[in-house]
Amino acid sequence: MIPGGLQLLYLPPFSIIARFFITALAFANLGMLLLFYQYFTGNFNLTPTVHLYTLGFMASTMIGALFQMLPVVAGAVIENAHKKATIVHIGLTAGTIFLTYGLYKFSSGLAFTGLVILLFTLFYIVPLMLFKLFKVKDLKDAPRGFIYALISFLIGIIFASLLVLNFFGVLHLNHGYLFNLHMSFMLYGWTAVLVASVSFQVIEMFFVTSPYPKFITKYLPAFVFSLLILKTLLPEIFLIDFAIGLVFTLYAIYTITRLTSRKRKIKDPLINLWYLSMAFLILSSLFFPFRDKNLLLFLILFGIFVLSVIMAMMYRIIPFLVWMHLSTQGVQKAPTMFEVIKPKFIWWNFYIYLISILSLIFIPLKIYFISLIVFTLNFVFFFVNITRGVFVYIRYRKK
Amino acid sequence: MNISQYLTEEHRKCDSVYADVEKMVNEGEWENAEKLFKEFKEKTLLHFQKEEDILFPEFEQKTGIVMGPTQVMRMEHNQARELMERMEEALKNKNKEEFLSLGESLMILIQQHNMKEEQILYPMSDQHLDSEEMVVKMSELGEV
Ligand code: HEM
Ligand SMILES: [Fe+2]
Ligand SMILES: [Fe+2]
Numbered sequence: 001m002i003p004g005g006l007q008l009l010y011l012p013p014f015s016i017i018a019r020f021f022i023t024a025l026a027f028a029n030l031g032m033l034l035l036f037y038q039y040f041t042g043n044f045n046l047t048p049t050v051h052l053y054t055l056g057f058m059a060s061t062m063i064g065a066l067f068q069m070l071p072v073v074a075g076a077v078i079e080n081a082h083k084k085a086t087i088v089h090i091g092l093t094a095g096t097i098f099l100t101y102g103l104y105k106f107s108s109g110l111a112f113t114g115l116v117i118l119l120f121t122l123f124y125i126v127p128l129m130l131f132k133l134f135k136v137k138d139l140k141d142a143p144r145g146f147i148y149a150l151i152s153f154l155i156g157i158i159f160a161s162l163l164v165l166n167f168f169g170v171l172h173l174n175h176g177y178l179f180n181l182h183m184s185f186m187l188y189g190w191t192a193v194l195v196a197s198v199s200f201q202v203i204e205m206f207f208v209t210s211p212y213p214k215f216i217t218k219y220l221p222a223f224v225f226s227l228l229i230l231k232t233l234l235p236e237i238f239l240i241d242f243a244i245g246l247v248f249t250l251y252a253i254y255t256i257t258r259l260t261s262r263k264r265k266i267k268d269p270l271i272n273l274w275y276l277s278m279a280f281l282i283l284s285s286l287f288f289p290f291r292d293k294n295l296l297l298f299l300i301l302f303g304i305f306v307l308s309v310i311m312a313m314m315y316r317i318i319p320f321l322v323w324m325h326l327s328t329q330g331v332q333k334a335p336t337m338f339e340v341i342k343p344k345f346i347w348w349n350f351y352i353y354l355i356s357i358l359s360l361i362f363i364p365l366k367i368y369f370i371s372l373i374v375f376t377l378n379f380v381f382f383f384v385n386i387t388r389g390v391f392v393y394i395r396y397r398k399k
Numbered sequence: 400m401n402i403s404q405y406l407t408e409e410h411r412k413c414d415s416v417y418a419d420v421e422k423m424v425n426e427g428e429w430e431n432a433e434k435l436f437k438e439f440k441e442k443t444l445l446h447f448q449k450e451e452d453i454l455f456p457e458f459e460q461k462t463g464i465v466m467g468p469t470q471v472m473r474m475e476h477n478q479a480r481e482l483m484e485r486m487e488e489a490l491k492n493k494n495k496e497e498f499l500s501l502g503e504s505l506m507i508l509i510q511q512h513n514m515k516e517e518q519i520l521y522p523m524s525d526q527h528l529d530s531e532e533m534v535v536k537m538s539e540l541g542e543v
Contacts, residue, residue, distance in 0.1 A: 072511050072514055072515060073514060073518070074518070075515075075518045075519045138522060140518060201514070202510075205414075205510040205513070205514065206506065206507065206510060208414045208415065208417075208418045263414075263415060263418035263419075264418045264421060264422075265418070265421075265422045265425070266421050266422065266425050266499065267425075316507070319503075319504075320503075320504060320507045320508075323504045324478075324504075324508065327478050327481075328474070328478070333485075336497075336500040336501050336503075336504050337500055337503045337504050337507075338496065338499070338500030338503065339500065
């Protein structure tokens with residue numbers, strides 16, 4: 001008897017994660033271009049801009065990371081991962097471009113094309129990942145969290161499809177209801193629960209901290225998911241949003257206390273990114289129930305939470321995997337992590353990022369142009385650093 | 400105590416010693432760092448030995464899986480050994496940057512390695528092997 005779960009001890013090919021991450025960063029930069037364009041033309045169109053980030057940047061990163069993490073963290077193997085990842089990568093990229101462009105141009109043809117591509121792609125890979133997770137016996141808390149996140153993602157996509165049909169007047173459903181549920185399932189059910197679940201596993205291990213309390217790792221994903229389901233039934237109840245916000249505030253506080261009492265005391269820009277991320281998770285979560293007052297502000301707060309944690313993750317994963325893959329392929333004295341991406345550059349990126357955030361706070365809205373410039377610098381630098389890391393791998397491979 | 404608990408505890412102990420080494424290197428206390436690193440290396444190698452000499456052969460015999468996970472685990476042990484050699488070198492040369500860089504790779508290598516052992520290999524071992532007997536045998540090699 002050879003349990004299928006054992007192949008997973010092998011490393012998924014590097015090109016999978018490299019492609020998803022580089023594409024994600026390309027989308028982040030494309031988003032900046034769109035923002036500049038809208039600045040000059042003077043008509044701001046929220047939804048396509050938001051989705052270049054939530055689908056193009058975030059979903060690419062998260063799905064790429066899941067391909068890498070399912071085997072290691074959960075013990076769930078995806079056979080033929082390379083081929084499946086290629087299909088998903090192409091589908092997600094093309095679908096996002098069509099959808100956002102269609103929404104931007106108010107072209108139902110383009111948007112529906114994008115939607116259909118996304119539906120095929122995501123309803124192919126997400127259930128597949130879920131199926132692999134369900135097959136694992138004795139799931140730990142982190143991968144159980146992945147299950148709730150992935151189910152929320154599917155539910156969020158269903159609401160999204162109805163929203164698109166509504167948007168082009170094919171359906172006439174209650175817009176506010178769909179809109180709020182789509183947003184809640186996507187931002188908290190999918191994104192925040194996935195981030196939390198990953199952190200249950202990696203914070204303790206990478207920074208040598210005490211573990212999260214069991215009641216958080218065990219119940220947070222299921223609790224948040226139940227609140228969201230409750231919200232579909234009782235959309236008017238303000239208390240539910242409040243409860244979701246409090247759960248994540250509590251989680252963020254626990255993360256911060258874990259990090260402040262960590263055993264690895266060394267200075268590390270990635271720790272700062274985690275702190276920043278958690279601070280903005282708290283701000284956005286507390287503001288979540290009041291988001292109608294200023295939706296854009298809420299989205300920016302939440303966005304900084306996600307961007308910070310993605311920066312922390314990519315800057316660790318890419319150098320590690322480059323070293324790991326090269327070393328596994330027998331390269332003598334494979335370049336170490338600091339040689340793949342110099343810590344100096346990560347620090348610079350961190351400071352540019354801090355300045356971009358400060359510029360958002362202190363620069364008056366009228367000249368938000370300046371914030372756009374600093375944020376663009378941030379994303380370009382981020383893109384260049386990660387891409388150069390990937391090229392270190394390619395260079396050594398060729399030798 | 401079963402295999403999972405016994406070996407998982409050893410993982411945590413090694414992590415904790417490494418955190419101290421790193422702190423000393425960072426503060427430039429080279430002598431202490433060298434001493435403590437030696438301890439870390441010994442503990443880690445002893446842990447590897449318990450797995451490679453006792454747990455893995457028994458696992459392979461009882462489950463009939465020879466070319467699979469235990470092979471990957473052995474390879475990762477070798478990668479860790481190589482890194483520790485290079486770290487020792489860096490310590491001798493008082494090369495902080497090099498040491499910390501290698502250390503970061505080692506840390507993540509070991510963490511993802513441990514994750515796989517703790518999630519998959521140890522629970523399977525507890526399921527298929529005589530846990531008590533294994534723990535006794537491993538303890539005979541010494542304490543981490
Ligand atoms: C299948 C993919 C998706 C489609 C087709 C889609 C579609 C839509 C549409 C049509 C709207 C707004 C409609 C309106 O104002 O009438 C919307 C709003 C929103 N969506 Fe999505 N969405 C998708 C995925 C996501 C994901 C993955 C996230 C977050 C992780 C997300 C976050 C949001 C947010 C925050 C809003 C509110 C702000 C805005 O209007 O842009 N969406 N989505
Ligand atoms: Fe091991
Ligand atoms: Fe081990």
